[in-house]
Amino acid sequence: MEGPWVEKYRPRTLDEIVGQEHIISRLKRYVEQKSMPNLMFTGPAGVGKTTAALALAKEILGENWRQNFLELNASDARGIDTVRTNIKNFCRLKPIGAPFRIIFLDEVDNMTRDAQHALRREMEMYTKTAAFILSCNYSSRIIEPLQSRCAIFRFLPLKGHQIKERLEYIAEKEELDYEPTALDIIAYLSEGDLRKAINILQAAASLQEKITEDTIYEVVSRARPKDVRRMIKTALKGDFMDARNLLREIMILQGVSGEDMVDQIYQEVSRLAMEGVLEAETYIKFIDSIGEYDFRIREGANPRIQLEALLATFLSE
Amino acid sequence: MSWTEKYRPSTFDEMVGNKKAIEEIKEWIQAWKDGKPQPPLLLIGPPGTGKTTLAHIIGSYFSDKLELNASDKRSYDLLINIIGEASTTRSLFDDNLKLIILDEVDGIHGNEDRGGVRAINKIIKESKHPIVLTANDPYSKKLQTIKPACKIINIRKAHPNSIVAYLKRICQKENIEADPKILRELAKRSHGDLRSAINDLEAMAKGEKRIGAEILEAGEKDVFPGLFDAIRAILKSKNIRHVREAMQIDEDPQLLLEFTAENVPREYEKPHEIRKAYNHLSRADIFFGRAKQTRDYIYWRYASEHIGVGVALSKDETYRKFTRYAGPGSLQFLGRTRAKRQTIDNLAEKISRKLHISKKVAITTFPYLKIIVEDEKMAKEIRKYLELTDEEFKILKGKRKSRKTGKAEQKVEGADPPDREKQTTLLQFK
Numbered sequence: 001m002e003g004p005w006v007e008k009y010r011p012r013t014l015d016e017i018v019g020q021e022h023i024i025s026r027l028k029r030y031v032e033q034k035s036m037p038n039l040m041f042t043g044p045a046g047v048g049k050t051t052a053a054l055a056l057a058k059e060i061l062g063e064n065w066r067q068n069f070l071e072l073n074a075s076d077a078r079g080i081d082t083v084r085t086n087i088k089n090f091c092r093l094k095p096i097g098a099p100f101r102i103i104f105l106d107e108v109d110n111m112t113r114d115a116q117h118a119l120r121r122e123m124e125m126y127t128k129t130a131a132f133i134l135s136c137n138y139s140s141r142i143i144e145p146l147q148s149r150c151a152i153f154r155f156l157p158l159k160g161h162q163i164k165e166r167l168e169y170i171a172e173k174e175e176l177d178y179e180p181t182a183l184d185i186i187a188y189l190s191e192g193d194l195r196k197a198i199n200i201l202q203a204a205a206s207l208q209e210k211i212t213e214d215t216i217y218e219v220v221s222r223a224r225p226k227d228v229r230r231m232i233k234t235a236l237k238g239d240f241m242d243a244r245n246l247l248r249e250i251m252i253l254q255g256v257s258g259e260d261m262v263d264q265i266y267q268e269v270s271r272l273a274m275e276g277v278l279e280a281e282t283y284i285k286f287i288d289s290i291g292e293y294d295f296r297i298r299e300g301a302n303p304r305i306q307l308e309a310l311l312a313t314f315l316s317e
Numbered sequence: 318m319s320w321t322e323k324y325r326p327s328t329f330d331e332m333v334g335n336k337k338a339i340e341e342i343k344e345w346i347q348a349w350k351d352g353k354p355q356p357p358l359l360l361i362g363p364p365g366t367g368k369t370t371l372a373h374i375i376g377s378y379f380s381d382k383l384e385l386n387a388s389d390k391r392s393y394d395l396l397i398n399i400i401g402e403a404s405t406t407r408s409l410f411d412d413n414l415k416l417i418i419l420d421e422v423d424g425i426h427g428n429e430d431r432g433g434v435r436a437i438n439k440i441i442k443e444s445k446h447p448i449v450l451t452a453n454d455p456y457s458k459k460l461q462t463i464k465p466a467c468k469i470i471n472i473r474k475a476h477p478n479s480i481v482a483y484l485k486r487i488c489q490k491e492n493i494e495a496d497p498k499i500l501r502e503l504a505k506r507s508h509g510d511l512r513s514a515i516n517d518l519e520a521m522a523k524g525e526k527r528i529g530a531e532i533l534e535a536g537e538k539d540v541f542p543g544l545f546d547a548i549r550a551i552l553k554s555k556n557i558r559h560v561r562e563a564m565q566i567d568e569d570p571q572l573l574l575e576f577t578a579e580n581v582p583r584e585y586e587k588p589h590e591i592r593k594a595y596n597h598l599s600r601a602d603i604f605f606g607r608a609k610q611t612r613d614y615i616y617w618r619y620a621s622e623h624i625g626v627g628v629a630l631s632k633d634e635t636y637r638k639f640t641r642y643a644g645p646g647s648l649q650f651l652g653r654t655r656a657k658r659q660t661i662d663n664l665a666e667k668i669s670r671k672l673h674i675s676k677k678v679a680i681t682t683f684p685y686l687k688i689i690v691e692d693e694k695m696a697k698e699i700r701k702y703l704e705l706t707d708e709e710f711k712i713l714k715g716k717r718k719s720r721k722t723g724k725a726e727q728k729v730e731g732a733d734p735p736d737r738e739k740q741t742t743l744l745q746f747k
Contacts, residue, residue: 003702004689006682007672050673073675107675195674199685206692223684240582240591248647253654255661255680293599301571301605304647305578309599315588 005202006195009170014055017048018194019162023153027052031059034099038123038132040108040147042139043155046193049135052155053104056133064097072103075110083115084122091126101130108146109136116143123149157192160184166194167201176201178211185216225256228264232272235314243311251304258303262294265310289313320519321512324487325370327377332367333475333483333511341470342371346378349414349447357441357448359464361455362472365510368451369420371472375449376416384418417448423457434459441466474509477501483511484518494527513637520639544568548576548642551629552584560629570617574601574624575645581628584640590632597627657712664709671703686713 002008011017014024014031030036036056041049057069070090072083087103095101111119120143123132134150136142164187171178182204190197203219204211231246250256256264269290273283293310297303326332329339338360348355358375360368376382422437441448441463450467452460475483481497481504488495500518507514522528543566550563564573581594601623608616651658661680668679668686690696690713700710 002698003671004686004699007702010673045678054673071673073669075675075677106673195682199682199689202695203685203688206689206695219685219688222688225684238588240588244582245646248650252647252650253657253661255658255665255683257677257680260681296599296603299606300599300602301609302574302602305574305602306599308578309595312588312592312595315592 004199005170005174006198009166009173009198011048011051011055012058014052014059017051017055018166019158020048020052020155023052023155026153027056030056034060036060036131038150039134040139040142040150040152041133041135041155042137042142042152044137044157044192046190046195046197047155047158048194049155050104050106053102053133053135057102057104061098061100061102067096068098068101070101070103071106073106074115075107083111084118087122087126091122091130095129102133103130104133104135106135107137108134109138109141113143116146120145120149158194159192160187163187163190163192163194163197167197170198170201174205176205176211177209179213182211182213182216185213189216189220225250225254225260225264228261228268229272231311232265232268232314233277235311236316238316240312240315243314244308247307247311248304251307258297258307261303261307262290262297262310265307266290266294286314319516320487320523321515324483324490324515325373326367327374329374332371332374333479335367335472338470338472339371341468342375345468346375346447350378354445355447355468357444357450357467359460359467359469360449360451360472361460361469362453363474363509364453365507365512365514366472366474367511368472369418372416372418372420372449372451375447376418379414379416379447382416382418384420415446417444417446419448419450421452422450422463423452423454423459434462438462438466475511476509477504480504480507480509480511480514484514487515487518488522491522493522493525495522496529499528516637517639521641544573544576545642547573547625548580551577551625552580552632552640552642553635554629555632555635557626557629560625564621564625570621570624571605572645574598574605574620575648577624577628579645579647580640580642583642584636585632586636587633593631594628597623597631600627660708661712664705664712667703667705667709683713687715690714 014028017024041052043049058065061068070086072086074083083105090101090103093101105119108116108119123146132150134142134146139147139152139154164183167183167186170176171183183201186197186200186204190200200216200219200223201211203223204215207218208215227246227250231243231250234246235243247261251258251261266287269278269283269286272278273280278286289310293306293313296309297306300306329343332339342358345355345358360371362368372384373382376384417440419437422434437450450463454460455471481500484500484503485495485497488500499521503514503517506517547563547566547568550560554560554563566573578595578598581598582591585591585594601620604616604620604623608614608620662676665676665679668674668682669676672679672682674682686699690699690710696714699705703709705713
């Protein structure tokens with residue numbers, strides 16, 4: 001069965017993985033030795049952390065890898081207790097038809113410090129039967145004791161040409177008709193994130209028989225959270241209630257997180273300044289405001305209240 | 318004309334309450350009529366109890382009236398020139414008495430109305446005409462020298478029932494069908510200030526055929542007792558003690574923050590007020606964050622001060638208007654959209670499992686998937702692969718018409734694209 005291209009063209013082996021050569025060669029050494037330490041994969045989104053973990057598990061555990069591999073997401077599991085119970089239940093059993101078991105724990109940087117300490121104890125308890133692969137975007141958010149128990153691999157954003165090569169490979173398999181420059185644009189816009197690049201390519205392919213630069217720009221502009229620009233403009237007009245309603249709709253119905261929202265507001269305010277809608281003086285004032293509330297979101301308890309306060313700073317007299 | 322003007326009583330009989338005071342006033346008028354000069358009347362009472370109205374009704378018993386109120390510039394000269402002259406000059410006929418009305422004498426400003434109090438005393442002493450003075454604060458220093466020379470009449474707040482009756486009469490004349498519950502609530506809120514009750518009624522009822530109890534959001538009021546009173550104090554008052562007292566309620570402070578935030582833009586109208594108030598709410602939220610991170614709930618008290626006193630002081634002046642306060646729109650929105658959000662969550666969960674990503678990342682791929690499923694073939698594949706239900710699929714598919722259907726049909730049937738068809742027709746016409 002063929003899913004979205006991000007899954008359909010996910011590399012199944014370590015050899016197939018794009019970029020990250022220095023990491024892949026070390027991982028292959030583990031496969032040869034049929035043993036591995038606890039690992040920590042850190043790096044931005046869409047650079048191959050999960051793909052590397054899956055491919056490594058497959059190659060090192062052999063044909064029974066599915067039964068001996070547990071994939072958990074730290075931010076989705078309902079609390080650390082769920083994570084611990086899952087790990088415990090999984091590790092209690094001996095590996096079946098494999099030398100050991102592997103637990104892949106994604107987004108560890110979203111765990112609280114307490115939870116990370118608890119995780120450290122779990123890791124020590126099952127050193128004989130299981131190996132852990134921890135994955136995160138920022139290793140700075142991981143407590144020292146966890147870092148020191150892992151071999152750390154830093155995944156780098158993919159280079160433009162690496163992304164383009166992969167897109168060309170997919171385009172060939174899917175028999176796509178495209179302008180070569182369109183792929184350059186995708187590589188540029190995806191900022192080293194291959195998942196995003198492939199999603200853009202597939203979206204473009206569904207829009208047009210022949211993929212052109214314009215197709216790509218259309219995809220990217222349509223994929224932006226809707227109404228952010230309208231929300232900002234409404235605030236600029238001084239209509240706070242309507243702007244606030246839009247904010248709530250975007251956050252609650254489109255499920256956009258507080259961080260993403262700040263990011264979108266920043267991008268949109270920049271665009272408005274480039275288009276001359278915002279004067280330079282206002283622009284720099286707004287940027288300072290956005291930065292301040294970006295910071296406050298991290299400190300505060302309720303991101304939406306902070307964003308509503310940010311909107312209030314955009315109101316004109 | 319505002320309703321407070323339109324329905325201002327013009328006779329003693331129409332006045333609300335204060336029967337005894339009115340009897341005394343009538344005797345005072347009669348004495349003047351009988352040629353017996355009386356000391357000035359000093360009507361003292363809280364705002365909106367009818368002092369000015371009474372003064373004007375009294376005026377209707379005399380041949381003329383002369384009024385100055387707090388908004389006039391009452392300098393010494395001004396008072397002496399206008400009132401001094403009018404009060405000492407009397408016509409030959411005794412019944413030609415002019416009533417002098419000095420409104421809100423305790424409102425005289427020290428600097429602006431330099432010598433104002435002195436002037437009033439002089440006028441009281443020299444006047445041969447009847448004088449009525451009004452004041453709010455019986456203990457005002459400015460009244461100290463005036464009081465001994467006057468006959469003092471205390472005007473009391475109207476009883477809620479009298480206010481309800483008055484409001485009901487207005488509704489009848491305006492042809493408005495009003496729920497008695499609303500009138501009672503307005504009366505209660507007014508704290509005896511009939512003027513504010515009428516203002517509130519006008520704000521919510523002018524131009525309406527009927528006003529139902531739902532306008533007060535009585536339901537929510539029952540769910541959160543005290544909460545709306547706290548909100549009202551925060552948004553209407555600038556008095557620190559008053560605000561802090563009203564906030565002594567047994568409610569989750571984070572809920573209080575939501576309620577306050579919701580109503581800030583409903584009450585405050587100036588952008589800088591909203592900005593200031595929201596900055597305090599933002600600061601409060603930071604203290605909530607600190608409490609959460611450190612599990613030290615001592616930080617809550619700083620949050621509370623930001624929500625209460627901080628927001629209260631963010632307004633330039635108290636708005637004299639009726640505001641319909643509401644429960645947090647965000648919570649209502651969350652409630653209304655629960656089913657849809659559940660579906661979105663399920664969809665994210667499925668994508669998360671199949672694509673080895675977290676739900677948060679899954680949601681960021683929605684925009685691309687939405688475009689991808691515009692292609693019917695891809696839509697089918699993805700739907701099958703992710704094992705989506707009709708509802709879940711609809712989140713991606715939405716109401717947008719598929720653009721690719723046309724493309725697919727062209728392929729199958731080999732028909733010309735519509736554009737080219739048009740061109741052909743044009744060519745033929747040529």
